[in-house]
Amino acid sequence: LIISTAVSLVDTFIINACFFIDIELETQNVGQLSTVFHCKDSWEIIEGLRGGLSNVQEPENQAGYMLKKRKWPMKGWHKRFFYLDKGILKYAKCAADVEKGKLHGCIDVGLSVMAIKKKAKCIDLDAEENIYHLKIKSQELFDEWVSKLRHHRLYRQNEIAMFPHEKTLFHPHYPLTSSPTIPDSQSIRKVMPWDMKRVPSCISAGSIRLHASNPNLSSVDLTNEKTYHETLDSPIDVSKLQEDFCRVANNREFYSCDGSRPLVHQASNESRASITESLSEFFDAQEVLLSASSSENEPSEDDSYISDISDNVSMENFSNEVENERLNTGGYRRCCLPSPSPNTSNISLWNILKNNIGKDLSKVAMPVQLNEPLNTLQRLCEELEYSELLDKAAHTQDPFERMVYIATFAVSGYASSYYRAGGKPFNPVLGETYECDRPDKGFCFVAEQVSHHPPISACHAESKNFIFWQDVRWRNKFWGKSMEIVPVGKTHVVLPGFGDHYEWNKVTSCIHNILSGQRWIEHYGEISIKNSNSEKCQCKVTFIKAKYWSSSMNEVEGAVTDHKGKVVHKLFGKWHEGMYYGSPPSATCIWRMNPMPPDYEQYYGFTKFALELNELDPLTKALLPPTDSRLRLDQRLLEEGNVESAEVQKQRIEQLQRERRRVLEDNHMTHQPRFFQKSRDDTWVSNNTYWELRKDPGFSNFDCPVLW
Template structure:
């Protein structure tokens, strides 16, 4: 095995050629010797022919053999005293013959040895070929066995998922009715009991090749377009669309909803997004390059019918990840799920590069109660310049809060959104408190071409109560045509800095944990609704955020974003009226701000308070009054500012 087989073959071939050459030389020399001897004899005879010696052989003398190659050739005469030249010739012939015989004998021995060596090499070559063939066959058999095992596991899991989804669908009750109930309960009784979440009904963390944790809220609700349900068994990546069971619709909370539980949510917007092709952005932005665009009034057509406070709630679309983390004992797996939740908050922006949210006015609020997800959420605009939005969400499994401040910068062809502040999640069961930052967002091709959105930077997730696990997620900066656009990479590390889990994927597509190709999907976004391109690129969850049920009106504060007229008019497709209302509200906002400045009044948010964290940074947290005021005396009896 030291040398390749072809080296042995080449050496054998060369040795064979040498042997053949030696044998040919022996034969040639033998022939020459015969010819030389005959010529010598012929000349001798011809020379002495004239003498014609007739010397009788004596009985005591033997005939002289003149050449070893011809034993029958004897001299006819006997010299008593042969000539000197004849004696020399005979001695030369005798020595030459001996040398020739010895050389031929040696050549035969060498040939025999080389032939034996060649045969041995040929045998070894065949053995090596057989060994290599058997080794390759063994490796192939091992690989085939592993692939068959993986395929079998995948097929079994696929069959299990289909059976679960079919069972869920068979038990589903899809209805768009409003059911009145008379149940009185406290806000603390909002729970997930009886709710079959996607993360629980479809998968377990790390128990299959693809673990789907992507139950969009809207996908748990009724839909006018139910064609997607028939594709559940054929396309598992979109199976969340059919999750809506009868038990989850029995979770009623009369206190929070004023005795009314609404089972159906809208599945489409009232009107498509307006045409913006006639808007010359360059004329608007050319004098504001490098400036903070939050202070620049933009045409209402460039807005989407949601505001920033509602965007904060949209980050909870995949709150099932937090529910799953609250049930996972392994701290590193919990961290991986928290990282998946942090990434999922960016997924909804993928189709939203064409418009911007409304800027909330100072004191504006938003409330969202999701019985199907088991959480209640509220947010408030606590500062206008600089713009700061704060929110708070709670459920039996987690508490989520954040305050976000940002700056917009226009750079000619693109616009950057630079966020500040932190996101916080606590899991009461384990006493964990996770804190992380947000990355930079950039919208490309503002003035011309197809707009597209990009997120880049690094997210660091820390557990401030327990340093057992940390996580770093990197959003890779690329370009529209690069292969790594939207890619993310991350690691979950233990307290010694050793990598425990590797995370990778794309923030708009999926997140995987492990090493390819054996990595497992721990999150995937839900499917988009029909004709989403015509409706601002909204997800099913986003479509529901600005929906205002008539029964809810008496329980919401008048500062809630759903009462904002310019946003509501834009959603309904009345662009001209929305533009007029937007200008009126902005002017009213400027008047209020001037009044506060002239009277040296510091604005105090109603539902949040400012605190200083351990790093000497200011942050906004709930003052625990929102739900109390909602319950008693009710917002209709609370003094609130007029915002529009």
């Protein structure tokens, strides 16, 4: 059975997006449910099958050209030929290619979340692994395609309901968060949907490729067809859940997003506003701003991407500096948390939603088990895990080689996210701070939550070799089965020894499969790095989006160019494994991800560096201000496995923040950050007072609000 689209949307929205919207539900008839989002330009979620089987007549095939949006490469709208047959939408460059089977992709409309925007004549299909953006110029053709897609979608869903064991389509290989190198049902799905009739025989006699760079682990034989069938997802009976949802929906309604918020525009002339565009709070700590963003997964006209990195790539005499394991107190840094992550299988998020219909969901606290025992300020510090790359850059005379190290550092900050798609960090409360003094790595870091509306986290780090700073805010896009996270702002690094000031943007991140629970994260887009004090060289690094027809994942490629645009160094690798420069097989390894600690799956997927971020020894505790994240009670209790007490403290901390906000509003006052100030370009930079105050007179008598 298909889980009701409306139920899945709302439930998934709460678990993974960590922000909330209000929706109006309209029950149209016995067999259909329509969910309408009253956002700007009126996005509409198309109805799905409800209430069991119904007599849906086999639809006529539909074929024709539509515009399809691509993000990279060849960004923009491109004309493609589409063929719709029994709920399966195939597309290629032209009709002849479809007839020959030279397809660019295939979409199961019945298993996709479908939304339309009538004013812009746009159709969006979220198929979990990919998000497809379609557009039709003619109103008549738009209405015809929408009508056909509705009919085919219901037909396909009815077909799946009648034959639930035959519902599985075979999609490209995507890794599970918990075990990226082990084949499973997701791996098997790399076979194209139109070849599914011959899949069982192919799989039993063939092999599937493991997600790894090592050619010795490139494949595994599947000889037991029974085992294959057992790996597929079994159907879930949710008729009671659907019935309850529709009953409540008939009696209650709660309204949509805040239309007063600004929209973000893409390169196209029309606004690609989010289906659920709003500013929302999570546990009264506002977190994200929805925006327009698109992803694309179409083959390039020049299919010349780098695939797996060969094992015989030569290694430079370069290695990550060995970390000094001793704390200032003489002890060793911990290698695991006090308690493993809690079991979340007993959390019924649907019951939480159902019991709060008609209430302001932004004020409804979610279970603390959905968090990891780190917060956003500490996650910013994680970007410095491989700070030795900046040290190396600071000692490299050649400006083009310096740029290679800077670019590799920018990529390395994404490595720790590979095993972390299942949880979310705590939201810092306004005025919360975090310091990380690492003499072993040679830097000291400080961060502060400088704004609550909108949420902005600022950080600053210094060493004898570099200065690093950024302020972070996000715009998010929720598509129904996937969520895109678009960071806004620049990251800055200064190398005082050379007078270099590097700055770069961040790429889009996307959490996939948020409906199924087998979530995985992908990063895609282009990082542009420039030295604002010199035009001698630039660098562009591209995070390549996973391709439908390939099992290659997480690939990165880039180039360092001179002022004339001539390529001086080429870069390639995988953001979760390592980076190289040069050309295979004689390329040089610049960086490899550190090995994961033992039993990392039991401890939130934390890297060794992440395990140390919330560690608190007595000497450090005496030096911290009362606002430091390591003193936050709910986060500490969750780390120790005391979930019930953590939940109590979390609610208390959120209430304290609401009370402080009301006091400021009643007195017509605004919060003033202690350690950061706003610059002329509206970014937050350090006021260089934290470490001086820490040294003299210290924070023991520091006047600060009670945050927890």
